[in-house]
Amino acid sequence: DAGVTQSPTHLIKTRGQQVTLRCSPKSGHDTVSWYQQALGQGPQFIFQYYEEEERQRGNFPDRFSGHQFPNYSSELNVNALLLGDSALYLCASSYPQGDNEKLFFGSGTQLSVL
Amino acid sequence: QKEVEQDPGPLSVPEGAIVSLNCTYSNSAFQYFMWYRQYSRKGPELLMYTYSSGNKEDGRFTAQVDKSSKYISLFIRDSQPSDSATYLCAMSTPYSGGYQKVTFGTGTKLQVIP
Numbered sequence: 666d667a668g669v670t671q672s673p674t675h676l677i678k679t680r681g682q683q684v685t686l687r688c689s690p691k692s693g694h695d696t697v698s699w700y701q702q703a704l705g706q707g708p709q710f711i712f713q714y715y716e717e718e719e720r721q722r723g724n725f726p727d728r729f730s731g732h733q734f735p736n737y738s739s740e741l742n743v744n745a746l747l748l749g750d751s752a753l754y755l756c757a758s759s760y761p762q763g764d765n766e767k768l769f770f771g772s773g774t775q776l777s778v779l
Numbered sequence: 780q781k782e783v784e785q786d787p788g789p790l791s792v793p794e795g796a797i798v799s800l801n802c803t804y805s806n807s808a809f810q811y812f813m814w815y816r817q818y819s820r821k822g823p824e825l826l827m828y829t830y831s832s833g834n835k836e837d838g839r840f841t842a843q844v845d846k847s848s849k850y851i852s853l854f855i856r857d858s859q860p861s862d863s864a865t866y867l868c869a870m871s872t873p874y875s876g877g878y879q880k881v882t883f884g885t886g887t888k889l890q891v892i893p
Contacts, residue, residue, distance in 0.1 A: 669822070698881075705787065707867055707883035708823070721880070755822050767813075768869075768881060770822030 667692060669771035671756050677777045678746050686741040686774045690758030696720075697739040698768065699731060700755040708755055714739050743776075751778045782806045785868055785884030794893050798855040802868035802884045805849065809870035809882075812844050814853045817865045817886065826866075827853065858891045865889070 670689045678684050690697050696715045700708035710723035714733035733739045737758075743750055753775050757768035785802045792798055800814075811830045815823035827842040829835045835842045843852040851870075855862055868884040 700883075705885070707783075707785070707869075707885045709883075710881065757822075767825060767828060768823075770815075770824065772820070772822045775820075 669756055669758050669769055671754075671771035671774050673774060674772065675775045675777075677779065679779050680746055680748060682746050682778075683742065683744045684746060684776060686743075686754050686756075686776075687738065688741070688756030688758075688771060689738045690756075691769045694758035694760060694769065695737050696759045697733060697737065698757045698759070699739070699741045700757060700770075701725070702753040702755055702773070704752070711741070746778045748778050751776060780805055782882050783868065783870060783884045786887055787885050789888040789890060791890045791892060792858055794858060794860060794891055796858050796891075798853075798858050798862070798889060798891075800853040800855075800866050800868075800887050800889070802851050802870075803849055804851075804870055806870070806872075806882075807849070808872045810873050811871040811879075812842070812851050813869040813871070813881075814840075814842060815867040815869055815883075817867060819864075823867055858889075860891050860893050863890050 669691050672687045698713040699711040702708045711725050712722040713720045717733045728744045730742045753773040755773045756771045783804045814827040816826045817823040829842050832844050832846045839856045841854040865886040865888045867886040871879045871881045
């Protein structure tokens with residue numbers, strides 16, 4: 666049973682560029698959440714997708730957008746990259762409603778903005 | 780004031796020691812409490828989960844919750860070098876309106892020296 670998979674594992678971009686990160690949830694999970702983890706910090710919630718809709722959003726600007734596909738996989742898009750966007754981006758999947766606090770994380774995508 | 784406070788460490792202990800990791804929180808709406816372990820360059824993995832005050836034991840790990848003091852702890856007995864990782868506390872509100880908010884601490888980096 667495959668866990669949460671994320672791609673790519675590493676990415677280097679320059680300021681102003683756009684990036685797309687991808688995530689496939691754990692089998693049986695239909696909810697995907699995205700987190701940003703800066704060095705030495707805990708994960709910060711970006712947004713959550715369920716039934717192909719953004720259900721909740723954290724304190725992140727509109728440059729951060731996402732999408733969920735019918736097979737529950739998800740993408741995170743970041744436009745107009747800033748140096749401060751450099752971080753580990755984590756995707757987490759969870760069971761349907763009522764058990765969303767049990768998050769299963771992928772290994773993340775390490776994004777470096779130069 | 781952050782909703783969840785956690786000492787970032789680092790914490791260095793000899794092999795076999797008892798480790799105590801702690802978090803405090805300010806949001807009384809938190810009802811579910813988790814501990815995640817994160818190895819270097821990996822995503823967090825769920826270690827312990829509890830939703831009530833008191834103790835929960837799983838092998839060498841014991842999670843303790845004191846809701847009256849808004850204080851949670853993780854104890855590791857007979858610590859091993861393989862326990863060296865960053866430990867993140869996380870807390871969640873009850874499921875409401877189709878969403879549960881999960882908030883993480885900054886993580887405590889633990890090193891167990893052989």
